[in-house]
Amino acid sequence: MSTTMARRPLPTIVHDGTVGSGKQNEGARADRPRRRTFTxxxxxxxxxxxxxxxxxxxxxxxxxxxxxxxxxxxxxxxxxxxxxxxxxSKNTSRARKSGEQAELERLRRKVEALEAELARKDAALDLVGKAHALLETLSESAGTKPPSKRR
Known part of the structure; x- marks a missing residue:
């Protein structure tokens, strides 16, 4: 004979995620310790x-x-x-910047990064050009003809 147990629903436990005195309707930050400041x-x-x-x-x-x-x-x-x-009296809280000021600062940093990248690429292109010119000079001094463009 097969015996089955009647299933009873498990009790539902609701927890709001706060730890503390157990008082209801308090904000999550109510029990958090405050950072000390010294004069x-x-x-x-x-x-x-x-x-x-x-x-x-x-x-x-x-x-x-x-x-x-x-x-x-x-x-x-x-x-x-x-x-x-x-x-x-080390004050670690900085004055908040407005959205426009923050965006302006972000864009300035981006422009500086892009200018630095452009300068690196310009230097690389200049180097490649000089290497090409050197190779042409070496090829001419060796007396070899440049390869024909026909196949």
Whole structure:
């Protein structure tokens, strides 16, 4: 006797792709952590405090307390040594270009690339012309007649 199991539909699980508190109707970016930004004054204060520490492990403790990495200190020190107070407040967000400005810049880059390609091709043609002239000169000096054009 063949026994068949009744098929029950599988439950449908709906997931919106967000990870977080489980609150409904929140945007996907609501639970994303925000990138920290540091003011120039904070950077200078941390650099001064970091340089003042001499006890073993004190610098590492400062970095842990502030949630920083040694690369922060190195980057901030490099900017401070360059004398760029504005460099300390590194602003990575650039001003947005209008569509026309972006298109103009793209076209300028394309024109430059095409001009460079044209210059390479002109140089190659010039070289081929000189090689042809040299071969004709060598052929004439050897005393051979150019091949006839008839077959």
């Amino acid at each position: 120039p004054e904070y950077k200078q204060a941390i650099l001064a405090e970091y340089d003042a520490l001499t006890e073993p492990g004190a610098r590492g403790a400062l970095l842990r307390r502030e949630g920083l990495y040694s690369s922060h200190i190195a980057e901030w020190r490099r900017a401070a040594d360059a004398g760029a107070l504005d460099g300390l």
